[in-house]
Amino acid sequence: MPGAAAIAAVPPHVFCRVVDVSLHADSMTAEVYAQASLVADNEEAERRMREREDGTACDGEGEDVVKRPAWIPHMFCKTLTASDTSTHSGFLVPRRVSEDCFPPLDYGLQRPSQELVAKDLHGTEWLFRHIYRGSAWRCYLNEDIPEINMFFERGTLD
Structure with a gap:
């Protein structure tokens, strides 16, 4: 388990990328919920996201790429x-x-x-x-x- 010093070093906001979303329902209550898996982005990705407010991101070669979700639940x-x-x-x-x-x-x-x-x-x-x-x-x-x-x-x- 990490020490208190390591936990204190975690910034209050961490940029993350959603890598998976799965939909579930509780069999006892029938409550529907989503479980999301996140991966922290590195500092370079965070910097690029802060610089861009127009819904685009850089592909690493200076080209803008529009980000779209890979999967949309129906x-x-x-x-x-x-x-x-x-x-x-x-x-x-x-x-x-x-x-x-x-x-x-x-x-x-x-x-x-x-x-x-x-x-x-x-x-x-x-x-x-x-x-x-x-x-x-x-x-x-x-x-x-x-x-x-x-x-x-x-x-x-x-």
Whole structure:
């Protein structure tokens, strides 16, 4: 364990680079949170970042490079209410959310739709029907579920 002198030498602000972000949910409370892994930048990187206020950084050869995130999470949270689950067994999904979070629909079909299976924190699978009608995207629940928070995140099959 480092001594008090070593801890006191740490500056109050340390420039860091985010190298990984993973999304999690607590299985007991269903609280959603992100875990970020950081690596401290060296003094040269800190100096360059302080000099630049315009969103660009230097690539080491004097060329400006726009920094963009390598990975953007695709997620959506919806609190299902009694009317979502009992009246019409469905809820509206904003178009951007549908395009970001769900697999693409086949718009060549007369009524584009697909079955989606979502797994909750406890391993229970829920069946949804994702439908596009006119200008509205809807998700229909194939079974009644209690009033809960639904958190959709695009995943991978690995």
